[in-house]
Amino acid sequence: AQRVTQPEKLLSVFKGAPVELKCNYSYSGSPELFWYVQYSRQRLQLLLRHISRESIKGFTADLNKGETSFHLKKPFAQEEDSAMYYCALSGTGFQKLVFGTGTRLLVSP
Amino acid sequence: DGGITQSPKYLFRKEGQNVTLSCEQNLNHDAMYWYRQDPGQGLRLIYYSQIVNDFQKGDIAEGYSVSREKKESFPLTVTSAQKNPTAFYLCASSPTSGTLNEQFFGPGTRLTVL
Numbered sequence: 669a670q671r672v673t674q675p676e677k678l679l680s681v682f683k684g685a686p687v688e689l690k691c692n693y694s695y696s697g698s699p700e701l702f703w704y705v706q707y708s709r710q711r712l713q714l715l716l717r718h719i720s721r722e723s724i725k726g727f728t729a730d731l732n733k734g735e736t737s738f739h740l741k742k743p744f745a746q747e748e749d750s751a752m753y754y755c756a757l758s759g760t761g762f763q764k765l766v767f768g769t770g771t772r773l774l775v776s777p
Numbered sequence: 778d779g780g781i782t783q784s785p786k787y788l789f790r791k792e793g794q795n796v797t798l799s800c801e802q803n804l805n806h807d808a809m810y811w812y813r814q815d816p817g818q819g820l821r822l823i824y825y826s827q828i829v830n831d832f833q834k835g836d837i838a839e840g841y842s843v844s845r846e847k848k849e850s851f852p853l854t855v856t857s858a859q860k861n862p863t864a865f866y867l868c869a870s871s872p873t874s875g876t877l878n879e880q881f882f883g884p885g886t887r888l889t890v891l
């Protein structure tokens with residue numbers, strides 16, 4: 669069965685501090701991992717996916733198959749990063765997404 | 778924004794009534810999805826459709842029904858059989874080829890049962 673675990677409901681940091689939002693997954697095949705973000709009063713949108721290996725808004729995420737993790741990191745948090753972040757998993761090919769329960773990031777000045 | 782629209786933004790329903798939530802997309806996507814978003818539970822899949830006239834149950838389909846008569850439209854009906862319908866409902870769409878599995882979301886409908 670596919671499962672995504674985000675252990676932190678809330679992560680509160682100060683501006684300029686490093687941020688790491690944790691995501692662990694369970695999947696027997698070759699997974700595709702995503703991070704989605706929902707800013708206040710905006711719709712849910714894709715932040716990044718592991719297959720692209722890109723940095724978006726300073727965020728990066730590395731797929732660690734040994735630890736079955738896909739943690740989201742940013743070296744210096746900004747106030748505009750405050751949002752709800754969801755990790756999501758899919759198998760290869762057309763597969764429905766399985767979402768984690770989300771982590772609310774709060775960046776204080 | 779644009780691409781996926783949901784209406785209405787807010788919806789109130791009396792117990793025992795069925796209600797239909799609208800979802801329309803102009804992205805030419807084959808696949809469409811309905812999720813329910815509750816605090817602390819993330820997004821849970823209700824129904825999804827990969828192609829017109831075909832749809833599958835998700836993880837929490839009981840008390841819900843859908844139709845997919847047109848590629849652009851995927852309405853969700855919340856029936857009186859749904860025990861706890863008060864929630865935020867999100868519709869999404871995605872292509873089924875090319876960049877697989879990136880889903881594009883609508884703005885959501887907040888349903889409140891009075």
